[in-house]
Amino acid sequence: MKIDPTKLITIDAYHLFVSVVTPRPIAWVSTVDMGGVNNLAPFSMYTLLSSVPAVVGFGVGTYRDGHKKDTMRNIELTKEFVINIVTEELAEAMNVTSAPFPPEVSEFDQVGLSPVQSEMVAPARVGQSPVCMECRVLQILRFGREPMINNFVIGEILLIHINDELWRDGAIDASHLKTVGRLGGGTDLYCRTRDTFEMKRPELEV
Numbered sequence: 001m002k003i004d005p006t007k008l009i010t011i012d013a014y015h016l017f018v019s020v021v022t023p024r025p026i027a028w029v030s031t032v033d034m035g036g037v038n039n040l041a042p043f044s045m046y047t048l049l050s051s052v053p054a055v056v057g058f059g060v061g062t063y064r065d066g067h068k069k070d071t072m073r074n075i076e077l078t079k080e081f082v083i084n085i086v087t088e089e090l091a092e093a094m095n096v097t098s099a100p101f102p103p104e105v106s107e108f109d110q111v112g113l114s115p116v117q118s119e120m121v122a123p124a125r126v127g128q129s130p131v132c133m134e135c136r137v138l139q140i141l142r143f144g145r146e147p148m149i150n151n152f153v154i155g156e157i158l159l160i161h162i163n164d165e166l167w168r169d170g171a172i173d174a175s176h177l178k179t180v181g182r183l184g185g186g187t188d189l190y191c192r193t194r195d196t197f198e199m200k201r202p203e204l205e206v
C-alpha cells in the first residue's frame with residue numbers, strides 16, 4: 001500500500017501519523033491565564049530538541065471549529081509553561097485533564113492534583129509528578145490552514161525538579177520512573193515503559 005498524505009482529509013491524516021510515530025511520550029503541560037487560573041492538559045506530539053542548550057517542543061492543535069485551546073492561549077499571553085512527567089500512577093488523572101473544560105475551570109481542581117508554585121515561571125507545576133520542567137517560550141511555529149492550525153511550541157528548560165528517590169549515580173533511574181506513552185490513532189491505547197531491553201551501541205574503529 002502507498003498513501004499520498006496530501007490526498008487525506010485532516011482526521012484520516014491524523015489517525016495515520018499518530019499510528020506510525022509510536023510510542024509517543026506525553027507532555028503534561030501546565031499554564032496559567034492572566035486571572036491566575038491554572039490549566040493542565042496533555043499533548044503527545046512532544047520531543048527533546050536539544051540538550052545543550054536544553055530545549056523541548058510540543059504540538060498544540062486547535063479545536064475542530066478553529067478556536068484555540070486554553071494551553072495555547074495562555075502560552076501566547078505569558079510565554080511560559082511547565083512540562084510535568086506522566087507516570088502510571090498519574091495516567092488516569094492525565095486522561096481526565098484532556099477533556100475540554102471551560103477556561104475558568106482549573107484541571108488541577110477537577111482531578112485533585114496539587115499546584116505547586118514554580119521558581120522561575122508563573123505556571124504551577126504538578127506536585128504529584130516526579131519530574132517537572134519549568135520552561136520559557138523561544139519560538140512558536142504554525143502549520144496548516146484555518147480553521148485547523150497546528151502550533152509547535154519550542155521552549156527553553158530553565159529548571160528541572162526531580163524527586164530525590166529517582167536520582168541514582170548521577171542520572172534518573174528510568175526503571176523506577178514508570179512513564180506512559182500514547183499509541184495509535186483512533187484508539188484509546190497507551191503503553192508502559194516497564195518492558196525494556198538493552199542493546200550496546202556499536203563502536204567502529206577508524
